Amino acid sequence: MKTTNGTTVQTAAVPKLIVSRKGRKLKDRLWRERYLFLLLMPGLLYFIIYRYVPMLGNIIAFQDYSPFRGFLNSDWVGLKHFKTIFSDQEVIRVLWNTLLLSLLQIAFAFPVPIILAIMLNEIKNELFKRIVQSIIYLPHFLSWVVVIGIVTIFLKTEGMVNRVLDPLFGMEPISFLQQPGWFMPLIILEVIWKEAGWGTIIFLATLSGINPALYEAAVVDGANRWRQIWHITLPALRSTIIILFILRLGTVLDSGFEQVFLMLNPFTMDVGNVLDTFVYFKGIQKADFSFGTAVGLFKSVIGLILILVANRVAKKFGDEGVF
Structure with missing residues (x-):
């Protein structure tokens, strides 16, 4: 009062x-x-x-978890499993395989949708453009089981590719699926064939927002098609490319479990075993749940750090970033 x-x-x-x-x-x-x-x-x-809700289960990364004793009664071991990640030679080899495969995907698979979108944007015949779009989109709707099955049929020792190479070039059959040197190139080619067409959707949507007057002004100034692409199309795609690149860095330790798992065999295990498949073999098949969870949590933390760093760098150069 x-x-x-x-x-x-x-x-x-x-x-x-x-x-x-x-x-x-x-x-x-x-x-x-x-x-x-x-x-x-x-x-x-x-x-x-x-x-x-499942994130609460990450607590077992700091325990020697036993399903019979549960979350509350399992022994606490602190950072024991995280120390194993950096001391176990097998884990270091698997981590290297994962990073190498992700970097190859970023270097070769990431630019393909951009190139496809620019090429499709240059097509003036709308009917032909839609037909091409439909054809390159279709593989996205196939599961990895179907894709790997097709690859196996074509590339096995008695498959179609070897049957063509033998009479044309007199070459001995090549064991594409058993040779370690072919594993990562095949993974990259499969990703490009399956996902590149679908990835062009975002870039085509961005290109559709470009003011046609910019191209008309460029023609008046004497710019050819290459100059128009370099000075108009690519700058318009810059922000979208940076955002997608930042998000891709967040999954740099995710190599695609299903695809890699289906391509693995005893001959390619040394070069093809990545963190996702390693967690499956170690955490599920061998019932080492705590160590598998520690590896998964480690992946998530690294992905978060990479996104934050890349986002800050993008803002330093004047772009908006993701957030």
């Missing part, structure tokens, strides 16, 4: 009034947009149940 010139004001009620108004506004908004929140609910529940 406060008295000013004989007037009594109840100041304590003001915050309550503000809170009640905010609460009422929130309730009104929730009710007004209830159908939008209902549409949001399935996706939100999916992420909560299958993405965030």
Whole structure:
């Protein structure tokens, strides 16, 4: 209570009034947009149940976890399993395989959708353009099981490729699937064939927003098609390329479990075993759940650090970045 010139004001009620108004506004908004929140609910529940709740299980990375003793009764070992990651020669070899494969994918597979989008953007015949788009999009909808099955049929010792090479060049059959030197090139080619067409969608969407007047002005200034691509098309794609590159760095330790697992065999295990498959063999098949979880958590932390660093570097050079 406060008295000013004989007037009594109840100041304590003001915050309550503000809170009640905010609460009422929130309730009104929730009710007004209830159908939008209902549409949001399935996706939100999916992420909560299958993405965030399982993160609580990362606690076993700091334990010698036993399924029979549970999370609460398993022995705590601190950073023991993380130290093993850097001391185990097998883990170091697997980490090197993962980094090499990811870097090769970034170097060779990442630019292909950009090149395809630019080439498609230059096609003036809309019917032909749509046909080409449909053809290069289709492999994305095939599962990796089907893709690896097709590759196996073509590249096995008695497959179609060797049958063509023998009469044309007199070459001995090549064991593409058993030779370690062919493992990573085949992985890269499979990724390009399956995903490059789908990846062009984002870049084509960006290119569709370019003002045609820019190209008309460039033609008036005497710029040929290469100059137009260099000075108009590529700068328009710059922000999209940087954002996708930053997101790709966040998954640099993810090499695609299903694809690599299906391509692995005893002959290619030394060069093809990556972190994803190593966690499966070690954590699932050998029931070393704590170590497998430690490797997975290590991957996530490294990915987060790379995204933060790349995002900051992008902002330093004047781009918006991801956040």
